[in-house]
Amino acid sequence: MRAHIIPAIKLSLYSFLLLGVIYPFIILAIAQISPNQGKGLLIESGGRTYYKNIGQNFTLDGYFWSRPSAVDYNAAGSGGSNLSSSNPEYIAGVKARIDNFLTKNPDVELGEVPSELVTASGSGLDPHLSVSSLVIQVPRISKVRGLAEKDIFELIDKTTEKPLWGLFGPEKINVLELNIRLDQFSKEKGVRYAK
Amino acid sequence: MDMNSEVWGIFAMFFITILIAIPLGKYISNIFSEGPNYLDKLFAPLEGLILRISGVNYQKEMTWKENLVALLTINLVWFIIGMLILMFQGYLPLNPDGNPNMTPDLAFNTAISFVVNCNLQHYSGESGVSYLSQTGLMFLQFVSSGIGITAAILLFKAFKGKGGQKLGNFYTIFLKSCTRILMPISLLVAIILLCEGTPMTYSGKDKMINLEGDSIEVSRGPVAAFVAIKHVGTNGGGFFGANSTHPLENPSYLTNMVEMVAQFIIPVAMVFAFGFFIKKKKLSWMIFSVMTIGFLCLAIPNTIMESQGSPTIERLGLNQSGGAMEGKEVRIGAAASGFWSIVTTVISTGSINSMHDSSMPLSGMNQMLAMMINGFYGGNGVGLLNFFVYIILAVFISGLMVGRTPEFLGKKVEGREMKIAMLVALLHPFLILIGTAITVSFPSIGSDTTNDPGFHGFSEMLYEFTSASANNGSGFEGLGDNTLWWNISTGIVLLFSRFIPIIGPIAIAGLLSEKRFIPEGSGTLKTDTVSFGFMVFAVIIIIAALAFFPTLTLGPVAEYFSIKK
Incomplete structure (x- = not known):
């Protein structure tokens, strides 16, 4: 040796x-x-630079909300809840999120709420949501921003990312990109959204 | 969500893997065969230079014992260097975020964990290590994987021709594994990651203001280089705490496919390389078939269960068409997460693209079973060594059943080899079950560190020891595992579970190689047939089922029934 x-x-x-x-x-x-x-992929908007792949926390009613995050979308760290769906406290937490969502979105039926909208991602930084999770938020956005629902649906359409090469993986939407578009569109329409 | 595109994605990943693995197996076999090679022009000057200036005896053909001594010595060196860097990283350069020194017990666990190709991480990358440490860990990801490949090649050499020859030179085989296999593939993977948005920078955290006006920070680093070898080397240790769920570590569905294929190809290729190398391709197909059937028996249910979602979420009345999304990423989806959870556990990668702790109960059970068996493909090189032990057991049992002398590839399997094989086969359940039993007996070191109550809390502890003993590195990460007990106990488990399953099979191969070659006759038990494949499969199931089923009923099975519809 x-x-x-x-x-x-x-x-x-x-x-x-x-x-x-x-x-x-x-x-x-x-x-x-x-x-x-x-x-990393950067996007610039309104004089600020964002990471396209790092999701952000959206708490205001005039923005599309992202998924819940175990790290509050602070990318100095990362992680999931690591909770099991057999844990009663976990289920109570999800229930509270559902109630909050339904209060703020009174037009939405419980059965329409996709589970990804009220469950935390693995990274806590998930930048995406499914199309259906965003569509159900349109009436709220429309009311708060004073924009036509039709126009907002168009923004969703424009931002939707098809599966890879049209074949592989889920369809999804980058919530940050959608919200940036939403702000731009509001500006074009001359509708001011007070943050 | 369109479930079909998620299913197609999985098919694509699996078939691309096999399509690459077969020629890659041929390539690997060529690298280590005697005589000049067409790649020598490209690589030999560099390899020759490194070997010469290192002063290693790289031309000497060594016996299995000499090779093992060289292998163990260099691992000891890596462990000591690794531990020193981690314990003093705060004082050393390349630490833009000012992360502190590791405590000795955490450094002990982390250094061993990366030396043995496990990558159990009781720290988070963002706050727990400097870029120098990350670079050191990345180096260990290369070389520990090189060790696995080298160990397998030593075994190949023992069965080449009629045996009896020396097994080649450890240093040469090891270096070639790094320069001709791991580094080129990693470069390719890193470039794809880079283009998809994975960072590659030595700058520290970025500060930014988000759209709503709040200040946040974003961790960065030389991620692309690290994540590539993390998968190619079946290591699995994440650059960031959230591993490959992190959108900088795994930014898109394309990177998810690439990372999946990258971790999958070498273990599968090694199976084919074995057949090419010893000129018994049919044997490779037998091994590959058994492994693949075992893999699919675990992967298909997990894909389905994760796509179906959780019964407790169902009862809340939500729309669960996207599957069980707690701990999962939208860009990857539930199906590909369920599939990956088995790829990463049958292979000893342990890289995760969803939080296994939040998987459905029986998915969690399958993840554990994959690691308990630890031989359906398995980690780079070492998976085949584990499978070799199952083959030896099957040879012996079927030999007894039909009343023939047990033989494998023309060599008589006798008492000495069987003792070693049994020792290796029993070590794994011993480490897992005893470790878990001690831990659950003391709430202060056990249940106080779990994130969930009841059956699932038990599973968190069982998973940790299973992952350590399988050198996997994934975890039910809710477990608060940076404690003195977890660091030391799993550190010790890692040492035993890495080196005994390397020493044992090489010793068996070495001993068999030295024996007289018996030409194949009508009385020979053929090992490249379907019926022998069934025999091996049965041996695996019996060992795994008998050893682990009682424990699994206390964790995931009980949890499943507690939330069933």
Whole structure:
């Protein structure tokens, strides 16, 4: 064993140079010529920069709400609730979210509320929602913003991301993008939404 | 939601994996075969340089014992270096977020965990490690996976031809695994991730103001490089706390497919590489078939159960057409999450794209069963070693049943090999069951650390030991596992469960190789047939069922009945 130790240390050092230094630097170099220079996909709007893939917390009635989050959408951390659906406290928590949603969206029937709208994601940063979770929020948005429902549906249509290559995976909508569009549209229509 | 596109996505992932794995198996077999190789021009100068300046004896053909000594020594070196970096990361460079030093027990657990290819993480990436530590861990993800592949290649060499030869040189095989397999595939995967929005930067956290005007921070880092080898090396340790549920670690359905295929291809390819290498392709197909049937028996139910959703949520009156979405991401969907939960547990990756703790009870049971069996594909290289133990047991049992001398590939399997095989086979249930039993006996170290009450709380503890012993690394993450007890106990389990299942099978292979070759005759028990495949499958089920079924009834099975419609 002793004969192996010094060579093992040296081999570790040199293979670290290859795998821990050269390998990531090749990727770092490629990142510089990629769309966002390896900073993640960014979107700019109204003078601010957002991460397209990092979901945000929407609490105001005039915005489409995102999913509940175990980390309040603060991406300094990440994580899910890790609760089991056999846990009575968990079920009580979901029940409270449903009640809150139905109070703020009186036109919606309980059976129309998709489970993803009242359950927390794994990352706590899920940027997406299903189409049906957003459609049921349209009457609320329409009332608060004073916009026609038809126009809001059009925004939803425009923002909907089809399955990958039209074939694989779920259809979804990036809630941040939709809300940015909503703000822009309100502005175009001259309808001011007081935050 | 259109369920069909979710199902098609799963088919695509599975078939792409197999389509890549077969030629990749041929490629792997070629790399380690004797004689010059067409890739030598590209790689040999670099490999030669590294081996020469390291001063390792890389030309010597070594016996199985010499190879094992070299393997264990370098692992010890990695453990010590890893632990030092983690314990002093606060003082070392590349720490833009100013994350503190790890406590000794957490560093012990983390260093072992990455050295043994497990990646159990009792910390969160965002706040628990510096970029230097992340880089060190990424290095360990490469080399620990290289060790797994090397161990399997040593076994291949023992059965080449009539046996009796030395098993090659550990250092050469190890380095080639890294340079010719792991690094090129990882580069490819990293570039795809990069284009889809995974960050690659050494800057620290970004501060921003969100649309509603609140200040938040966003963790970043050299994520693309890390996440690529995390999957290609079947490691599974996340850059961020939320692992591959994190939208920077797994930004789209495309990256989800790529990460899935990336973790899946080498374990499957190794099965085919075995057949190409020893020129017995039919044996590979037998192994592949048994593994695939076992895999599908777990993966199909999980895909269905997660798509159907939870009975308790159903009772609330919600629309559950999207499936059981607690702990899952909308861009991935319930079906692909259920499927992944089995891919990552049959293989020892342990990377997650949904929170397993929030899975349906019987999905959780299947995830645990996948790790308890630990041989349906399994981790890079080591999965095949585990399966080899099942084959040896099946050879012995069927030999006894038909009254023939048990033989495998022309070598007599005798008492000594059987003792080793039994020791390896029983170690896994021993570590899991004893570990769990001790923990549940003391509420202060056990049930006080769980996130859910009752049966599910028990499952959280059982899962943790199962994951540690299977070198998997996933968790029912609600468990508060950064405690002295969890860090030390699972750390020790990791050590045993990694190295004994490497030493054992290589010893068996080495011992068999040294024996006289018996040419195949009419009395030979054929191991590449359908009936022998059934035999192996039966052995696996009997061992897993007998050892684990009682415990599983106390956790997931009881939970299932408690919430059933």
